[in-house]
Amino acid sequence: MDKDIKRSIILDNYQNSNMKHTSDDSYVKINTRNVSCIDNLDIYLKIRNNIIIDASFEGEACVISISSTNILINMLIGKTCKEGINIINNYLKMINEEEYDKDLLEDLLVFDDTSKQPSRIKCATLSANGIKEYLEKENHS
Amino acid sequence: MYRDDFEMLSNNIIYFDNGATTLKPKCVKDAICKYYSEYTSNAHRGDYKTSAIVDSLYEGTREKIKNFINAKENSEIVFTSGTTNSMNIIVSGFFKNYLKKDDEVLITLSEHASNIIPWFILQKEIGIKVKYIPLDNNNEITIENFKNSITDKTKVVSLAYVTNVIGDERPIKDISKIAHENNILVVVDAAQGAPHTRIDVQEDDIDFMAFSGHKMYGPTGIGVLYAKFDLLDKIIPLNYGGGMNAMFTKDGYVELREIPTRLEGGTPNIEGVLGLGAAIDYLENIGMNNINKYEKDLRKYLVSELSKLDFIDIYNKNNDTNIVAFNIKGVFAQDTAIYLDKYNICVRAGNHCAKILDNVFNVSNTVRISLSFYNTKEEIDLLINVLKNSENIWKEIL
Numbered sequence: 001m002d003k004d005i006k007r008s009i010i011l012d013n014y015q016n017s018n019m020k021h022t023s024d025d026s027y028v029k030i031n032t033r034n035v036s037c038i039d040n041l042d043i044y045l046k047i048r049n050n051i052i053i054d055a056s057f058e059g060e061a062c063v064i065s066i067s068s069t070n071i072l073i074n075m076l077i078g079k080t081c082k083e084g085i086n087i088i089n090n091y092l093k094m095i096n097e098e099e100y101d102k103d104l105l106e107d108l109l110v111f112d113d114t115s116k117q118p119s120r121i122k123c124a125t126l127s128a129n130g131i132k133e134y135l136e137k138e139n140h141s
Numbered sequence: 142m143y144r145d146d147f148e149m150l151s152n153n154i155i156y157f158d159n160g161a162t163t164l165k166p167k168c169v170k171d172a173i174c175k176y177y178s179e180y181t182s183n184a185h186r187g188d189y190k191t192s193a194i195v196d197s198l199y200e201g202t203r204e205k206i207k208n209f210i211n212a213k214e215n216s217e218i219v220f221t222s223g224t225t226n227s228m229n230i231i232v233s234g235f236f237k238n239y240l241k242k243d244d245e246v247l248i249t250l251s252e253h254a255s256n257i258i259p260w261f262i263l264q265k266e267i268g269i270k271v272k273y274i275p276l277d278n279n280n281e282i283t284i285e286n287f288k289n290s291i292t293d294k295t296k297v298v299s300l301a302y303v304t305n306v307i308g309d310e311r312p313i314k315d316i317s318k319i320a321h322e323n324n325i326l327v328v329v330d331a332a333q334g335a336p337h338t339r340i341d342v343q344e345d346d347i348d349f350m351a352f353s354g355h356k357m358y359g360p361t362g363i364g365v366l367y368a369k370f371d372l373l374d375k376i377i378p379l380n381y382g383g384g385m386n387a388m389f390t391k392d393g394y395v396e397l398r399e400i401p402t403r404l405e406g407g408t409p410n411i412e413g414v415l416g417l418g419a420a421i422d423y424l425e426n427i428g429m430n431n432i433n434k435y436e437k438d439l440r441k442y443l444v445s446e447l448s449k450l451d452f453i454d455i456y457n458k459n460n461d462t463n464i465v466a467f468n469i470k471g472v473f474a475q476d477t478a479i480y481l482d483k484y485n486i487c488v489r490a491g492n493h494c495a496k497i498l499d500n501v502f503n504v505s506n507t508v509r510i511s512l513s514f515y516n517t518k519e520e521i522d523l524l525i526n527v528l529k530n531s532e533n534i535w536k537e538i539l
Contacts, residue, residue, distance in 0.1 A: 007539045038475055038491040038506050060505060062475040063539065119479070 006110040013067040013107075019074060020066070022058045032130030039065040039126050043073070045134065052076045052084055057127065064111070064120050069127040071107045081135045088132045095124055142435060142514045143427065155486045155520045160305055160333060160464060160511030162355045165420075169359055172419035173412045184411055185384060185402070199411060202418030203401075206365055209421050210350070211341040217373055219401040220414055223364035224332040225255040227351030230366055230404065231328055232259035234376040235349070239326075240296055242268035247290050247298040247325075249274050249282055253305050255351075256330045260299065270294070279459050281309045287316055297326045302334025302350075306492075306509065307457045308464025310338065317346040326372070332356055333511075337436055337463050339429040348372055354413060359420035363413030366404070373400050380406035432514045436463040439512050439521070446525045453528065456507055466507040469531055474506040480534045481508075484527045 023044035030043040039061035046054040055073045072091070076084045091108050093100035097115050114124045144150050146166040156164055176198075180191035184199040203218045212218060221227045240246075246260050250273055260271045274290045277283050282300070298320050303310045317327040328349040334340055336357035342350055349372065354363035368376070378385060378397070385406035387396040397403045424432070443465055447453050456466040469477050478490035489509045510524075 007535060010539050011535055040505075060473065062473045062479075063535070117479075123475075 001109060001112075009071075009107055009110045010063065010067045013070040014063045017057075017066060017070040019056050019070050020058060021056050023054070023056045027054070027056075028134070030130050030134050032126050038062075039123060041065065041069060041127060041130075043069070043127055043131055045131070047081065050081050052079055052081065061126070062123050064114070064123040065126050068108070068111055068124050071110075072128060072131070075106055075108065076131070085132060085135050088128045088135075091128055092125060092132075095121060142431075144515050144517075146423075147515055150515060153485055155484075155516075155523060157510040157512065157516065157520075157524070158487045158489045159336075159513040159516075160356070160509060161489055162361065163336065163358045163513055164515070165360070165416075166358055166423050168423055169416045169419045173360060173416045176412050176415050183408055195411060195415075198418065199409070199414050202414045202421070205418050205421045205425075209425065210335070210367060211343050212367055213343065214370060216400050217367055217370050219366040219368075219373070219404045220409055221351075221364045221366050222362050222410065223353040223355070224253075224330060224351045225364075227364050227366035228255045228328075228330060229259050230376060230379060231349045231351065231368070232263055234379055234404075235368075235372065236269075236297060237263060237267065238377060239375070240267065240269050243270060243294055244296045245270045245272050245292060245294040247272055247274050247287070247295055249276055249300065249304075251276060251280060251304045251307050251309075252299075252301055253330060253332065255332075256299055256301060256328075274298075279309070280307045280457070281460075282311055282316075284312065284315055284319070288319060291319075291323055291325065295323065295325050297328060299328035300330065302329050302331040302340060303337065303462050303464070305333045305464070306466055306507065308333070308460045308462040308466070308511075309457070310334065310460075310462050313347065314345045317348075321346060333462075333464070336424075336513075338433050342367055354417040354420065357420055358423060360413045360416035363410050363417050370400065373404075376404060378404055378406060380404075382406045384408065427514065435514050436512050437461055439463075439516060439518065440465060442518055443510065443512070443521050443524075446521060447528075450525070450528060452531070463512040465510045465512075467510075468507055469528070469534070472531070472534060474508045476534065476538060477508045477531075479538050480531060481524070481527060483537050484523070486524055486527060 027044035027046045032043060033040045041057050041059035041061050044056045045052060055077055057069050057073060075087060087104050090100040090104045094112055095114050111124050114120050147164045148167060149164040180194045182192040182195050184195050186192055203215045206218045207215045221230060246269060248256060248260060248271060263269050264271050272290060274282055275286045300311050302313060313329060320327050326348045329347045331340055331350050331352040335352040348369055350367040352365050355361040385398055385403050387398045389395040440463055444458055447455055447467060452470045454468050454470060468474055474490035478488050481488055492505055
């Protein structure tokens with residue numbers, strides 16, 4: 001993907017994050033405070049019958065962290081937990097420079113060269129890891 | 142000033158993160174290397190020549206530190222691994238035994254984690270109460286607010302000499318006068334103060350003080366715990382073993398050594414102590430008053446130049462130390478730091494270990510510049526230029 005297009009997608013998801021708002025008590029709240037830097041996001045997930053029916057996030061974080069969270073959450077809505085885990089696993093593989101399935105990642109592909117900036121890897125994976133841990137841990141039926 | 146003494150400065154960097162750690166002058170590195178190339182041996186041990194050299198350098202550093210902070214006696218100086226270690230020894234080794242349930246310790250919301258969490262732990266363990274002296278509109282402590290916070294349960298006040306985000310210097314002398322009139326002990330976290338201003342523990346009548354070597358041009362892993370002799374003598378050691386015992390027998394009888402050796406169990410960080418000694422010599426040679434004046438002038442210049450940029454918010458304009466906290470409007474602090482790093486300008490972004498400060502600051506993350514005497518107006522001009530072009534920030538960092 002062209003660098004300018006990547007930048008505009010990242011910025012658009014940062015400056016106009018359509019999923020950045022709090023949600024009510026019917027959502028589970030996952031805090032993804034990053035211990036090594038200063039990003040601090042809360043993720044809200046509503047899961048019924050193993051399907052992620054809605055999600056949002058709120059908090060303070062850097063451009064990479066906010067933007068990747070917004071894109072990921074948009075992609076997860078409507079997916080089953082298993083599908084969600086699969087998307088995240090492929091995303092994490094991409095970030096860590098392992099083999100991954102490009103067809104699954106849509107706009108998340110804008111982060112495909114994050115590994116060139118090692119200090120940004122944690123920012124790009126903050127929410128993904130938090131959501132993955134929750135999806136894997138709980139029985140959401 | 143003295144830029145040639147710092148090899149790191151030849152790497153084409155602008156180093157503005159001196160509150161995190163300072164660069165090291167060559168003499169500090171040389172002192173450490175010399176220990177390993179010319180007289181490696183343990184301190185307080187062997188009867189051979191190199192051991193005697195190390196012993197005298199080790200104890201000589203204690204004397205240098207005594208003079209540096211004007212303590213009464215060498216025995217009031219204990220070597221630790223740093224400010225955090227010193228604070229924990231003070232809190233766990235002394236106050237855990239001194240304080241009773243419901244006794245109160247006064248701190249503020251702008252303290253560093255190492256002057257907060259040890260007290261929280263004590264609160265949990267023995268039921269003391271941690272109370273906050275309110276800060277004024279500049280996020281600074283006032284004598285009036287300190288006085289009003291004192292109750293008949295207040296037994297200790299524990300404050301940074303200079304805070305690490307706001308950078309205000311506290312009126313410790315006035316505070317300890319009032320504290321002592323009320324039988325309150327005074328603990329000072331001098332991690333950010335000792336490298337930049339002359340602290341006189343007798344003049345300020347400080348009971349306990351902690352500071353780190355690496356923030357004052359010395360090596361990492363070495364720090365100092367100061368306490369008045371009678372108080373230090375009451376600290377219960379946290380490390381038992383070699384070097385700190387006078388004798389022990391098979392039936393469990395243990396006799397401990399005198400202060401300060403009693404509190405330095407195990408082989409000490411000898412290279413750290415010797416490196417710190419070289420750093421103290423170096424600072425004394427430049428003169429703490431010269432350092433203080435130079436850094437204050439430089440800060441004034443930095444603040445006046447930053448103030449000309451209408452897209453910058455400065456959070457501590459009115460202070461008079463080496464620290465400036467700011468943000469580019471609408472840009473997260475970490476993104477600013479990464480942008481500046483593109484130009485080899487090293488700054489710190491974050492909450493700077495003062496995680497409860499956002500209660501008063503209204504912003505939890507800032508970019509922090511903490512100046513040293515080796516920084517220059519030319520470096521500040523470069524920073525300002527880079528900031529002026531920060532409309533390109535996304536193009537640069539994405």
